[in-house]
Amino acid sequence: MGHPKIEYWLPEEIEARSFALIGEELKERGICIPKEEEAVTMRAIHTSADFDYAKTLCFSKGAVAVLEGLIRGGADIVTDTNMALAGINKKALGKFGGTAHCFMAEEEAARMAKEKGMTRAAASMELAAAMGKPIIFAVGNAPTALLKLHELAAAGDWKPAFIIGVPVGFVNVEASKELILGTGIPYIINRGRKGGSNIAAAICNAVLYQMQ
Numbered sequence: 001m002g003h004p005k006i007e008y009w010l011p012e013e014i015e016a017r018s019f020a021l022i023g024e025e026l027k028e029r030g031i032c033i034p035k036e037e038e039a040v041t042m043r044a045i046h047t048s049a050d051f052d053y054a055k056t057l058c059f060s061k062g063a064v065a066v067l068e069g070l071i072r073g074g075a076d077i078v079t080d081t082n083m084a085l086a087g088i089n090k091k092a093l094g095k096f097g098g099t100a101h102c103f104m105a106e107e108e109a110a111r112m113a114k115e116k117g118m119t120r121a122a123a124s125m126e127l128a129a130a131m132g133k134p135i136i137f138a139v140g141n142a143p144t145a146l147l148k149l150h151e152l153a154a155a156g157d158w159k160p161a162f163i164i165g166v167p168v169g170f171v172n173v174e175a176s177k178e179l180i181l182g183t184g185i186p187y188i189i190n191r192g193r194k195g196g197s198n199i200a201a202a203i204c205n206a207v208l209y210q211m212q
Contacts, residue, residue: 015046019042022042025051033054037057039064039206040203040207044203048196050194057188058188058191059187060187062186067162067188070134071208072096074098074134075134076134077099077135078131078137078138079102079139080141080200081140082104084138087201088138088201089209092205093208103127104121118148119144126148129152139163140166140195140196140199140200143169143175143177145167146176147179153183159183163187163189164200164204166188166190166194166195166196167195168196
């Protein structure tokens, strides 16, 4: 078996070529992605080189349109990792009046986590819930963040405006995602163990880029 052929592309052409290759391979695999979900699914595949996302990403009804409406209305994005925060295109979000946040390194999150016997990720969700504005949650690492969002939504009048739930791992990862699917909160969830901060950021960016 020979080595893969080297292709020569200008820097600005590489991403377009990658998406073209993804489209070709999806077609070869007989996978047809609904048009409204295409940008998100293809960017998740582009970020990870993992075609499983074409099968495991789940969208609530009209999810992308709901997400676009929230962004246009100036909603903020809260992540559970600084890695996801770093990956989100904050300039694109800022055009609509929104800001991206991560409270994981905040002293208040550390204090709350210690006092209440919870993870910092869960404490971060509580801090975000107190912000007093529509919040899009982009969770790529901590299932405890999803569990806390479920708990908060079930307990009172507050609920997240939208949940991107793609934590990666083994302990409570699948169960926490399944809980969110049953809440009635608009979502993009990746079922199973796969996900990550990079995928959470990629989903945010896929929607932001198609809004520019």
